[in-house]
Amino acid sequence: MTFDIAVTGAAADAVARMVPQLVSDGVASGITTQDSSLWGADAEDEASRRLGWVEAVAASEALVPDIIALRDLLRSRGVNHIVLGGMGGSSLAPEVIARTAGVELTVLDTTDPGQVLSALHDRLATTALVISSKSGSTVETDSQKRVYEQAFREHGIDPVDRIVIVTDPGSPLDSSARADGYRVFNADPNVGGRFSALTAFGLVPCGLAGVDIQHLLDDAESVSLQLALDTPSNPGLVLGAAIAGTRPLKDKLGIVADGTYIVGFGDWAEQLIAESTGKHGRGILPVVLHVDSPEISAGLPDLQIVRLVHDRRATEEVIEGEIEISGTLGAQILVWEYATAVAGRLLGINPFDQPDVESAKIATRGLLDARPQPSAAAFVDGEIEVRGTGVDGVDSVRAAVDGLLEQLGPDGYLSIQAYANRIAFRELAQLRSILAERAGRPVTFGWGPRFLHSTGQLHKGGPGVGVFLQITTVELLDLEIPGRPFSFGQLIQAQAAGDATVLAEHGRPVLTLTLHDPANTVEALLSALR
Numbered sequence: 116m117t118f119d120i121a122v123t124g125a126a127a128d129a130v131a132r133m134v135p136q137l138v139s140d141g142v143a144s145g146i147t148t149q150d151s152s153l154w155g156a157d158a159e160d161e162a163s164r165r166l167g168w169v170e171a172v173a174a175s176e177a178l179v180p181d182i183i184a185l186r187d188l189l190r191s192r193g194v195n196h197i198v199l200g201g202m203g204g205s206s207l208a209p210e211v212i213a214r215t216a217g218v219e220l221t222v223l224d225t226t227d228p229g230q231v232l233s234a235l236h237d238r239l240a241t242t243a244l245v246i247s248s249k250s251g252s253t254v255e256t257d258s259q260k261r262v263y264e265q266a267f268r269e270h271g272i273d274p275v276d277r278i279v280i281v282t283d284p285g286s287p288l289d290s291s292a293r294a295d296g297y298r299v300f301n302a303d304p305n306v307g308g309r310f311s312a313l314t315a316f317g318l319v320p321c322g323l324a325g326v327d328i329q330h331l332l333d334d335a336e337s338v339s340l341q342l343a344l345d346t347p348s349n350p351g352l353v354l355g356a357a358i359a360g361t362r363p364l365k366d367k368l369g370i371v372a373d374g375t376y377i378v379g380f381g382d383w384a385e386q387l388i389a390e391s392t393g394k395h396g397r398g399i400l401p402v403v404l405h406v407d408s409p410e411i412s413a414g415l416p417d418l419q420i421v422r423l424v425h426d427r428r429a430t431e432e433v434i435e436g437e438i439e440i441s442g443t444l445g446a447q448i449l450v451w452e453y454a455t456a457v458a459g460r461l462l463g464i465n466p467f468d469q470p471d472v473e474s475a476k477i478a479t480r481g482l483l484d485a486r487p488q489p490s491a492a493a494f495v496d497g498e499i500e501v502r503g504t505g506v507d508g509v510d511s512v513r514a515a516v517d518g519l520l521e522q523l524g525p526d527g528y529l530s531i532q533a534y535a536n537r538i539a540f541r542e543l544a545q546l547r548s549i550l551a552e553r554a555g556r557p558v559t560f561g562w563g564p565r566f567l568h569s570t571g572q573l574h575k576g577g578p579g580v581g582v583f584l585q586i587t588t589v590e591l592l593d594l595e596i597p598g599r600p601f602s603f604g605q606l607i608q609a610q611a612a613g614d615a616t617v618l619a620e621h622g623r624p625v626l627t628l629t630l631h632d633p634a635n636t637v638e639a640l641l642s643a644l645r
């Protein structure tokens with residue numbers, strides 16, 4: 116199994132219409148030789164610093180022996196548990212790679228105090244922490260590092276022996292970590308976060324956890340020549356045209372794991388597609404679905420289904436209108452990166468920037484500085500406070516959510532954003548299918564603050580047709596962030612409130628449900644909405 120793609124229906128029409136032009140324009144070879152002019156003059160400067168991923172496989176080979184040597188050293192010291200602190204492109208790929216390999220890696224991409232506390236209390240004596248941040252300035256990652264440094268010290272462990280840093284050369288984290296004596300792996304600064312899966316960002320945490328990272332690179336290498344060629348069968352051109360060339364554009368992309376051995380691929384692809392394409396009022400909304408999700412059989416004209424199947428045989432039985440893909444994880448990562456770059460060209464956008472991510476960060480910082488009293492709830496239903504759009508004249512959570520769904524347009528979608536402990540309250544994710552039944556439109560589910568570094572860009576910069584259901588939780592225990600004037604609990608609340616403010620400024624409806632003592636209210640919420 117290397118990589119196979121089959122297209123039917125509108126996707127096949129798009130391939131027939133677009134690929135010959137992409138071939139004659141030399142797009143595949145242009146991407147491979149890092150031609151930064153492929154996305155227009157406005158994107159050229161950024162693209163000139165963002166195409167290093169095309170040679171990531173070759174460049175990363177040199178890292179493998181160092182990572183394996185460090186893994187063995189840590190193991191010889193009794194370290195058998197790896198935690199990864201990082202957000203977005205610095206954590207989504209490692210999670211998929213490790214889960215697919217069946218290797219334990221604790222991914223801490225949160226500011227939820229309960230989830231951070233649980234991680235801190237989990238095998239600290241035999242844990243090493245990888246702190247990954249390209250920019251070296253992401254507040255979540257910095258907070259995770261601070262709290263682990265303190266915990267290690269309190270347990271008589273020198274953090275220098277247990278914390279490994281992955282960052283770009285010259286970042287603030289690079290300088291401070293080197294000064295503090297940490298082991299630092301530098302990544303290629305000419306690769307953006309969401310394209311960094313096959314660089315040190317994907318390889319260091321996974322390799323330390325025990326994944327066969329050489330195998331991953333070999334799988335990617337097996338498609339790299341095919342991807343470089345200006346031929347009609349180039350899978351990067353075919354997939355790019357199939358997802359971004361339909362007319363009218365099917366701008367929701369349902370990603371369905373249907374037999375693939377890859378675990379959680381949609382969670383990684385979400386960031387790649389949403390952050391790369393969702394800007395200037397355009398974009399493709401990734402929607403992670405199950406085989407039995409209501410959207411699949413609903414016949415929605417703007418939803419393109421891509422099914423990740425097990426092998427070539429399955430791709431011979433493609434469901435009409437769908438795209439079917441099989442392939443190894445390494446191959447899939449590289450093909451989807453090429454396809455996303457191709458999609459950016461077809462959509463006429465710069466696939467390498469994320470202009471609207473910063474707005475939520477600014478709003479969060481403003482709230483952390485000013486610490487305003489939270490606005491009064493419009494009403495309280497049981498233990499759930501209700502605020503936001505469409506709550507006038509209603510007095511139940513169910514009626515408020517119905518009011519939100521009524522604001523869905525014919526091309527709209529519902530985004531559920533749960534700022535919560537995604538381990539302890541994983542059943543909150545059931546809200547997706549519960550509300551998809553009722554909404555009749557695509558529904559996405561994201562954990563906050565992790566989605567802010569992923570689909571968050573598209574929700575604010577994309578076509579502007581989403582309606583938003585925020586779930587926030589107030590846990591009984593909070594956790595201080597050493598050396599910071601705010602706690603994890605205050606940070607996550609400010610992140611939720613900041614993003615709600617920015618979405619509202621974009622004219623989008625936002626309904627916020629706040630669950631006090633979530634251990635006792637999550638089930639009540641699910642029951643209220645079933």
Ligand SMILES: O=P(O)(O)OC[C@H]1O[C@H](O)[C@H](O)[C@@H](O)[C@@H]1O
Binds near residue numbers: 205248256309472567
């Ligand atoms: O790796 P870092 O610099 O910490 O960035 C983590 C994430 O931050 C931002 O949200 C960017 O939009 C993402 O693309 C990036 O992956």
